[in-house]
Amino acid sequence: MTTMIWMKGITKTYRLGEITVPVLKGIDLNIEEGEYVAIMGVSGSGKTTLMNILGCLDRVTSGHYVFEGNNLIAYDDNQLAYIRNQRIGFVFQQFNLLPRATALENVMLPMVYANVPKSIRRERAKKALIQVGLSEWLHNRPNQLSGGQQQRVAIARALVNHPALVLADEPTGALDTKTSQDVINLLTELNEQGITIVLVTHESAIASQTKRVIHIQDGVVF
Ligand SMILES: Nc1ncnc2c1ncn2[C@@H]1O[C@H](COP(=O)(O)OP(=O)(O)O)[C@@H](O)[C@H]1O
Numbered sequence: 061m062t063t064m065i066w067m068k069g070i071t072k073t074y075r076l077g078e079i080t081v082p083v084l085k086g087i088d089l090n091i092e093e094g095e096y097v098a099i100m101g102v103s104g105s106g107k108t109t110l111m112n113i114l115g116c117l118d119r120v121t122s123g124h125y126v127f128e129g130n131n132l133i134a135y136d137d138n139q140l141a142y143i144r145n146q147r148i149g150f151v152f153q154q155f156n157l158l159p160r161a162t163a164l165e166n167v168m169l170p171m172v173y174a175n176v177p178k179s180i181r182r183e184r185a186k187k188a189l190i191q192v193g194l195s196e197w198l199h200n201r202p203n204q205l206s207g208g209q210q211q212r213v214a215i216a217r218a219l220v221n222h223p224a225l226v227l228a229d230e231p232t233g234a235l236d237t238k239t240s241q242d243v244i245n246l247l248t249e250l251n252e253q254g255i256t257i258v259l260v261t262h263e264s265a266i267a268s269q270t271k272r273v274i275h276i277q278d279g280v281v282f
């Protein structure tokens with residue numbers, strides 16, 4: 061097995077004026093390539109803060125973070141953006157799609173930032189949307205799609221730059237039970253194809269479908 065993520069003693073403290081708010085209090089974490097992991101904890105336990113650090117969207121206050129052999133603590137913002145863009149796909153609770161753009165346009169967007177040649181963006185986006193079962197919905201805008209379909213567009217968008225890691229922060233939080241299960245089935249399929257998946261949830265029925273559950277409470281994992 062090859063280690064993808066190695067974290068040691070990660071802390072994150074927010075500063076609100078005079079007040080400091082310690083949120084992550086010394087997190088140690090190892091995730092191997094190809095794993096399917098749930099991070100579970102109640103609201104406010106630090107899940108999103110941890111995901112933002114995992115996904116190079118935010119920086120640690122202290123500690124070590126090595127991703128695919130890269131010492132990210134030493135990376136500048138541009139280097140972090142490159143890792144984020146090339147290696148990591150994101151799925152959020154509220155989908156975060158552009159409302160005026162079609163499914164196809166939403167999925168093409170990350171390729172613009174990744175400098176994928178214009179000529180192949182459309183075909184690649186189409187392929188990703190077919191992969192998530194949306195071949196009939198390429199030209200619909202988000203408000204013309206159900207919640208489950210919107211989350212599928214978001215998953216296609218996460219996949220389009222062929223990431224090694226998909227980070228999903230409460231991806232079923234805005235969906236009904238049946239649609240949630242469809243989304244989890246899709247993530248399970250992607251993991252079977254070799255993509256490492258880290259999923260945040262507060263529902264044990266979701267977490268139990270992954271291969272490993274990491275519990276977080278008050279900024280500490282156990
Ligand atoms: N930017 C911020 N500034 C100050 N406090 C924050 C910030 N982001 C999160 N927090 C606090 O950190 C704690 C954990 O938040 P979060 O990581 O979003 O938890 P979860 O995703 O598990 O609900 C909460 O108490 C929250 O209020």
Ligand SMILES: [Mg+2]
Nearest residue numbers: 107108109229
């Ligand atoms: Mg959260």
